[in-house]
Amino acid sequence: MKKLKILALLSLTVSVLVSCFPKASQVIRSLPVESKEQILSQYSSEEIAEGKVLYTNHCGTCHDLKEPESRTAEQWNRIVKRMIPRAKLNDRDGQLVRAYVIVNAKSS
Numbered sequence: 445m446k447k448l449k450i451l452a453l454l455s456l457t458v459s460v461l462v463s464c465f466p467k468a469s470q471v472i473r474s475l476p477v478e479s480k481e482q483i484l485s486q487y488s489s490e491e492i493a494e495g496k497v498l499y500t501n502h503c504g505t506c507h508d509l510k511e512p513e514s515r516t517a518e519q520w521n522r523i524v525k526r527m528i529p530r531a532k533l534n535d536r537d538g539q540l541v542r543a544y545v546i547v548n549a550k551s552s
């Protein structure tokens with residue numbers, strides 16, 4: 445009986461922990477490849493500006509900040525899926541950074 449209680453408590457703790465820290469990468473990974481136009485229709489200019497701040501603060505810690513213009517929207521779509529989890533951004537912040545770099549990407 446005691447064992448069962450401990451087991452129940454343990455599984456409860458695990459499920460609480462998991463729900464508090466959802467994998468930030470999952471949402472980002474499932475996003476489709478989007479063009480500048482698609483991003484602009486989904487995010488306000490305030491959100492894009494916030495994305496720039498987040499980008500500046502979080503994406504230059506391991507390497508120099510990469511210029512958004514250095515890559516195409518398609519390339520950024522691919523790269524952010526790897527970098528957002530590295531920068532430990534949550535889903536919302538990750539999406540804003542993603543929106544910022546794609547909007548300012550070089551045209552392919």
Ligand code: HEC
Nearest residue numbers: 499502503504505506507510523526527528530531532541
């Ligand atoms: C924890 C360290 C770390 C953080 C934080 C980080 N990066 Fe990186 N980044 C790397 C490493 C290591 C590489 C080189 C290896 C690779 O490409 O995976 C890299 C490579 C890159 C490249 C070149 C990849 C290519 O294929 O051209 C870009 C662009 C980039 N990062 C953008 C970002 C952006 C945007 C952010 C913020 C969301 C970010 N990085 C945050 C570690 C980091």
